[in-house]
Amino acid sequence: GKKKLEGDIPDYPTALAQVVDLLTAAGGPIKHVEEINVVGHRVVHGGATLTAPTVIDSAVEAEIERCVPLAPLHNPANLNGIRVAKGIFPVPHVAIFDTAFHADMPPESYTYALPRSLLEEHGVRRYGFHGTSYTYVLGKAAELLGRPKESMNAIICHLGNGASMAAIKKGKCVDTTMGLTPLEG
Numbered sequence: 585g586k587k588k589l590e591g592d593i594p595d596y597p598t599a600l601a602q603v604v605d606l607l608t609a610a611g612g613p614i615k616h617v618e619e620i621n622v623v624g625h626r627v628v629h630g631g632a633t634l635t636a637p638t639v640i641d642s643a644v645e646a647e648i649e650r651c652v653p654l655a656p657l658h659n660p661a662n663l664n665g666i667r668v669a670k671g672i673f674p675v676p677h678v679a680i681f682d683t684a685f686h687a688d689m690p691p692e693s694y695t696y697a698l699p700r701s702l703l704e705e706h707g708v709r710r711y712g713f714h715g716t717s718y719t720y721v722l723g724k725a726a727e728l729l730g731r732p733k734e735s736m737n738a739i740i741c742h743l744g745n746g747a748s749m750a751a752i753k754k755g756k757c758v759d760t761t762m763g764l765t766p767l768e769g
Contacts, residue, residue, distance in 0.1 A: 596668040604672060623669050623677045626716055628658035629765075630681030632707060637684075640666060640677040648679070654711070654765055685719050686712025686750070686757045693759040710768075712760040714742040718750050726755075 587606060593599045607614050614620065625640070629651040638644055645663060652659045662679075670677055686694075694710040695703060702708040721740050726733040734755040742748045751759040762768050 596664050597671075600665075600668050600672055617673060620673050621675050623673050623675060625662060625666050625669070625677060625679045626682065627662045627666075627679045628682045628713065629655035629711065630679070630683045631711070632687075632709070634679070634681050635684045635687035637678055637680050640670075640679050644679060654707075680716060682713045682715040683711045685715025686710075686760055686762075688756045689758060689760070696764075708764060710760065710763045711765075712748075712750065712757060713762040714746060714748050714750075717742045718752075718757065722752060722755065 587609075589602055589606075593602065604617055606612060608616060627634075627648055629648075630638075631647065631651045631654065634644065634647055634651075645666065648659055648663055648666075652663075666677060666679070689710070689712065694712075696708060696710065698708060718740055721742075722736060722738065723733055725738065725740075726736050729736075732755075736752055736755050738752040740750050740752060742750075748760060748762045750757050750761075
């Protein structure tokens with residue numbers, strides 16, 4: 585059955601310790617944390633460089649931190665979770681980035697009508713978000729229709745915990761309603 589935790593959880597280490605206790609409790613899905621051989625993390629903003637699932641090392645953590653101004657409510661929490669989880673699970677950790685799904689958008693879709701120097705010097709561009717949701721929906725739609733993902737042309741709407749839309753051509757995002765930060769939608 586489901587177990588409900590109640591009370592204050594003051595910090596990430598306490599929260600993750602409680603999750604580990606739930607996972608390893610009698611009847612839980614694992615007996616020991618040593619059974620875990622990889623930990624996955626969903627990270628909101630990977631900027632222009634973190635565009636695929638990536639094993640997290642110090643350079644990747646630094647790049648996620650560099651993207652904090654672009655997702656100040658999300659990336660600090662993502663980093664905190666990564667760092668705490670690394671202390672509990674001494675295994676590889678992999679990050680999946682919400683912005684990665686949109687990484688192949690053409691310049692006319694990601695470039696704002698602003699001075700080019702803002703893009704080149706400060707990375708001001710449309711990044712797109714909700715990519716993990718779009719990846720799943722596109723894959724599931726292709727599966728249900730019996731078609732390869734690469735043949736799909738679609739408009740997909742992400743509604744709930746934020747709202748956005750993405751235009752898909754031949755399985756790739758060609759435009760999105762999301763922009764520089766998760767605030768556009």
